[in-house]
Amino acid sequence: MKRLQDVEHHETEDLYYPTMCKVTGAKQITEMEKWYELEMPEGQSLGHGPGQFVEVSAFGIGEAPISISSSPSKNGKFELCIRQVGTLTNVLKNYETGDMMGIRGPFGKGFPMEKLFGKDILVVAGGIGLVPLRSLINYVLDNRKDFGRLIILYGAKTPSELLFTDELETWKDRDDVELHVTVDQPDETWKGNTGVITTLIPSLDLKLNTTIAAITGPPVMYKFVVMSLKSKQLPDDQIYLSLERRMKCGVGKCGHCQINGVYCCQDGPVFNYVDIKPLEEAL
Amino acid sequence: MECFSLLRSDVPALIDHLRDFGEVIAPHGKGDVSYSFEVVRDSSDVVLDYNRTLLPLKKMFLPPVEKLMGFSLKNESFEQVEVAIAPRVFFGVHSYEMQSILRLDHSMLSGSAESNYFKRRQSSRFLGISFEPDEFHFSESVGIVIEEMEGFDLFLNEVDGDFQLYVLTDNGQEMLNGFDKINLTEPEIVEGRHFKKKIRYHYNRLPRVFQYAYHSDVWADVASRCVGCGACTLTCPTCFCFDVHDHVEVTAEDGMRQRSWDSCMLSTFAEVAGGENFREKTINRTRHRLFRKFKYITDEEGLPWCVGCGRCTAFCPAGISMPDIVNELIQEDEKAQYHRTVRV
Amino acid sequence: MKPQVAFFDFTSCEGCQLNKLNFENDLLDILKHVDIVEFREAMDDKADHYDIAFIEGSITSPSCVERIHDIRRRSDILVALGSCAVNGGVNAMKNLHPIDEVRETVYGDDKYLFATLPAMAVSSVVKVDYEVRGCPMTQQDFLKLLIALVLGKQPPKYGSPVCVECKLKENECLYNRGMVCLGPITRGGCDAVCPSFGQFCTGCRGILDNPNIDGMLEVMTSHGISLDEAKKRMLLYNSNEVQL
Numbered sequence: 001m002k003r004l005q006d007v008e009h010h011e012t013e014d015l016y017y018p019t020m021c022k023v024t025g026a027k028q029i030t031e032m033e034k035w036y037e038l039e040m041p042e043g044q045s046l047g048h049g050p051g052q053f054v055e056v057s058a059f060g061i062g063e064a065p066i067s068i069s070s071s072p073s074k075n076g077k078f079e080l081c082i083r084q085v086g087t088l089t090n091v092l093k094n095y096e097t098g099d100m101m102g103i104r105g106p107f108g109k110g111f112p113m114e115k116l117f118g119k120d121i122l123v124v125a126g127g128i129g130l131v132p133l134r135s136l137i138n139y140v141l142d143n144r145k146d147f148g149r150l151i152i153l154y155g156a157k158t159p160s161e162l163l164f165t166d167e168l169e170t171w172k173d174r175d176d177v178e179l180h181v182t183v184d185q186p187d188e189t190w191k192g193n194t195g196v197i198t199t200l201i202p203s204l205d206l207k208l209n210t211t212i213a214a215i216t217g218p219p220v221m222y223k224f225v226v227m228s229l230k231s232k233q234l235p236d237d238q239i240y241l242s243l244e245r246r247m248k249c250g251v252g253k254c255g256h257c258q259i260n261g262v263y264c265c266q267d268g269p270v271f272n273y274v275d276i277k278p279l280e281e282a283l
Numbered sequence: 284m285e286c287f288s289l290l291r292s293d294v295p296a297l298i299d300h301l302r303d304f305g306e307v308i309a310p311h312g313k314g315d316v317s318y319s320f321e322v323v324r325d326s327s328d329v330v331l332d333y334n335r336t337l338l339p340l341k342k343m344f345l346p347p348v349e350k351l352m353g354f355s356l357k358n359e360s361f362e363q364v365e366v367a368i369a370p371r372v373f374f375g376v377h378s379y380e381m382q383s384i385l386r387l388d389h390s391m392l393s394g395s396a397e398s399n400y401f402k403r404r405q406s407s408r409f410l411g412i413s414f415e416p417d418e419f420h421f422s423e424s425v426g427i428v429i430e431e432m433e434g435f436d437l438f439l440n441e442v443d444g445d446f447q448l449y450v451l452t453d454n455g456q457e458m459l460n461g462f463d464k465i466n467l468t469e470p471e472i473v474e475g476r477h478f479k480k481k482i483r484y485h486y487n488r489l490p491r492v493f494q495y496a497y498h499s500d501v502w503a504d505v506a507s508r509c510v511g512c513g514a515c516t517l518t519c520p521t522c523f524c525f526d527v528h529d530h531v532e533v534t535a536e537d538g539m540r541q542r543s544w545d546s547c548m549l550s551t552f553a554e555v556a557g558g559e560n561f562r563e564k565t566i567n568r569t570r571h572r573l574f575r576k577f578k579y580i581t582d583e584e585g586l587p588w589c590v591g592c593g594r595c596t597a598f599c600p601a602g603i604s605m606p607d608i609v610n611e612l613i614q615e616d617e618k619a620q621y622h623r624t625v626r627v
Numbered sequence: 628m629k630p631q632v633a634f635f636d637f638t639s640c641e642g643c644q645l646n647k648l649n650f651e652n653d654l655l656d657i658l659k660h661v662d663i664v665e666f667r668e669a670m671d672d673k674a675d676h677y678d679i680a681f682i683e684g685s686i687t688s689p690s691c692v693e694r695i696h697d698i699r700r701r702s703d704i705l706v707a708l709g710s711c712a713v714n715g716g717v718n719a720m721k722n723l724h725p726i727d728e729v730r731e732t733v734y735g736d737d738k739y740l741f742a743t744l745p746a747m748a749v750s751s752v753v754k755v756d757y758e759v760r761g762c763p764m765t766q767q768d769f770l771k772l773l774i775a776l777v778l779g780k781q782p783p784k785y786g787s788p789v790c791v792e793c794k795l796k797e798n799e800c801l802y803n804r805g806m807v808c809l810g811p812i813t814r815g816g817c818d819a820v821c822p823s824f825g826q827f828c829t830g831c832r833g834i835l836d837n838p839n840i841d842g843m844l845e846v847m848t849s850h851g852i853s854l855d856e857a858k859k860r861m862l863l864y865n866s867n868e869v870q871l
Binding site for chain 2: 774835837839
């Protein structure tokens, strides 16, 4: 147990003050999502890993946990992609280049890259789940020779909700990326796959001993994706999931993100499936 | 460890003496039948015999509502909040309350150590006092006896209406310098103070009970009585969950970010922006509360995160009793074990 | 341009409107943000379009229905003010009795001259964008909403019971004083003003979502009032919301 006398003053932190970061780029990329590029003050770098998140703050409104969508290999700046679903995110949509955004973090455990080196990476992204996974994808692409295959499964409700469409095109054209995109509700222009994301899994040819799956999506998606992967005999400990909870403080104090005994903001948001399988509140 | 005798009538003089070491905070009467920790203005107002305060002493280190920063909407800037580090003396604290502060230290200082809490917690001295357990106290069942002196600098043990004053630390020694109304004496064991409320098992057996309690029928029964007011967690001395919100002045130019105590018993606690609620039903929340006290942190730290103060029970409008729930889980577990044995 | 704001009253005691006039200290700041164009208690003016229309009172007659539709058509944002407008409030107690009986009691032989409807929340007739609860609504709560709308953010929603704010103020629980209080299941946001002054909560801000009604009745009766009385207390402000 940590005791008061074990703690020195300099070891304590002002946990709740944001760092004001300048918005250096902003673009509405779908009806619901806006992309931002931000810059830390005085040339600092955010120093994040793929899968980590920040607390974004707007004074007078509050804070919300937002996944970092850029690769750590991108120097100096970092990117966020924010869906407009709550009070804060609805206000953030008005932020443009030159505005200042409050940032705390990065927080949490991202994907354990040391365990991913040399492996085939299977990315399974549902909807806005592509945002944190884009950080991973771009990291893999920037360090392409350190990894095996890169298989990306991406599902959205409708074609108009697909994120990062320019990048999807680039990934599609690369011969070292296997990209499969599907939509639940196609429109008349849609020529690709139709159906939920799990429909992409059965036909995959995976090397079981060397494949690592990274899954992010809406809460309802996880069980089904895990089930499909297990029916392909992929071992549990090769599956990583990034979970969404109400991570209010980001530093393991406020209690809102707790999944049974585990703080999502500290022990996650990226978990190995083995570690959350016994947690009844996880999936 | 030195021990002195002190007359009950001389306690106000001791309190006045302690004011040299900082602001003295002590239990006072509040309302018709309640108590609260307040800054001492007049030492004769201090209550020596009380069952429990409405809010725990935690409120002095982790305030119920706390300004985290001020901000200006116009300049998109914030200003930091200075947390004063004035020395304080906490007088008349019960052993379970002191134990709750030690647990709170762990919660706020392990992992990321919070500076606000640390600053308030520094330069605080504690004088404990014995108490007569009422129908709600059950701290002995979680390993905390009335005379548990860990964490205190001084401790007042009531003996036949007067007190024995134990000096436990150098700070305690220092606090008595120049106070002449005490006489060296032999420590006495006080008999006859008994806890009326008990958990049937020693607390080191509870992790096993809780290991099998997740799907117990007890939760549904508790949930049917619980009205979801959050009183249990808001008065709990070891709970530390909070919420953060921004308050804007009517000028719409300035404001402040505040945090306030929150409760995992409230239905909106685990809701995310998209509307998903990860502990939507009362049954999920009543279970979470007890698992927070007896399983999750306990597995890691080896101690129950409940100190047996009885507040959650005493202040529950529905009369839901924490030790009763635990005893029901024990009973159910015994039944289950019996059935397992018979089947074999 | 500053938002054009108007206030309208329906069936109510107009106490919420009077509460607004007590803003002495903040009134000038408020007028920095908005132009008040219609306010029967304070002035007399008419406009074709309102950015924000504040509605006080419940809908209780066919003419009310017509008028609220007209206001809704002319308003961008419509806010229900006070418990009458939000859920029917005390007016809705009449809905517990047959409507003819109610008319006869009130108007006697002239009952056929007065058309009446069950007392309805504004939201049961037109779309309501936001609400300020309470009987009367508190100034503080009203200001929070107004500032939020001016800043373009969502006004606060209160999902926690009155007990939360009461506990944070370290009030002695009124149950410990032998009173029966609706705080545990009543929507907070009032800063627990009544219990802070020793008055039990009467539920004026409405009942929380998914309340444990049976549990609450048990709490109330176990503290010394009859089941009948407990139900009456619960219905006082919430006849439209609670099914007993």
